[in-house]
Amino acid sequence: GDSVTQMEGPVTLSEEAFLTINCTYTATGYPSLFWYVQYPGEGLQLLLKATKADDKGSNKGFEATYRKETTSFHLEKGSVQVSDSAVYFCALMIYRGAGNMLTFGGGTRLMVKP
Amino acid sequence: EAQVTQNPRYLITVTGKKLTVTCSQNMNHEYMSWYRQDPGLGLRQIYYSMNVEVTDKGDVPEGYKVSRKEKRNFPLILESPSPNQTSLYFCASSLGSPYTGELFFGEGSRLTVL
Numbered sequence: 001g002d003s004v005t006q007m008e009g010p011v012t013l014s015e016e017a018f019l020t021i022n023c024t025y026t027a028t029g030y031p032s033l034f035w036y037v038q039y040p041g042e043g044l045q046l047l048l049k050a051t052k053a054d055d056k057g058s059n060k061g062f063e064a065t066y067r068k069e070t071t072s073f074h075l076e077k078g079s080v081q082v083s084d085s086a087v088y089f090c091a092l093m094i095y096r097g098a099g100n101m102l103t104f105g106g107g108t109r110l111m112v113k114p
Numbered sequence: 115e116a117q118v119t120q121n122p123r124y125l126i127t128v129t130g131k132k133l134t135v136t137c138s139q140n141m142n143h144e145y146m147s148w149y150r151q152d153p154g155l156g157l158r159q160i161y162y163s164m165n166v167e168v169t170d171k172g173d174v175p176e177g178y179k180v181s182r183k184e185k186r187n188f189p190l191i192l193e194s195p196s197p198n199q200t201s202l203y204f205c206a207s208s209l210g211s212p213y214t215g216e217l218f219f220g221e222g223s224r225l226t227v228l
Contacts, residue, residue: 032215
């Protein structure tokens with residue numbers, strides 16, 4: 001079945017450091033890929049997405065490129081802020097005609113220290 | 115304001131005492147879904163609904179029921195809760211078609227079953 005694997009956290013960084021959160025996937029077919037973010041005490045929010053190979057999703061300084069050859073969708077940001085502290089979820093979706101279903105990874109907690 | 119509203123946000127109950135978690139969205143979305151979030155497991159889908167009177171099982175439906183009598187509401191029912199249903203629950207909605215994977219989440223309902 002479809003699955004998403006993320007690096008285990010927590011990831012602890014100092015402000016202005018470079019961020020990478022790894023995400024790899026297994027899927028039969030051609031999934032769309034997503035990053036969702038969950039701030040403390042809130043529900044998940046869509047951060048960015050990519051729908052086909054080599055697409056780059058970007059938002060709020062975060063980027064991720066859909067790499068079909070390595071089945072990866074790593075999240076990056078050049079300079080993190082304290083306000084980026086949150087849990088980040090990688091997810092995939094394949095439309096199978098009977099209702100879509102997002103498959104989520106286990107989440108990676110990011111803690112940014114001033 | 116566009117939102118998904120869940121109630122209650124926090125609940126402690128005892129084994130076997132029926133409970134309902136309500137979910138309402140004001141975006142006229144066709145698609146609604148329930149997830150549970152557990153440490154290290156990410157989000158797992160319980161049930162989803164593609165439209166009024168149309169519901170289907172997700173990955174972990176055992177012990178749960180849902181109904182979709184109105185477009186805006188999608189309650190989650192635990193007929194006889196057990197301690198392994200202690201979890202953080204999220205309701206989400208999106209436009210039904212096309213299936214973009216862009217979900218809007220509620221703020222979550224933390225349930226403890228003693």
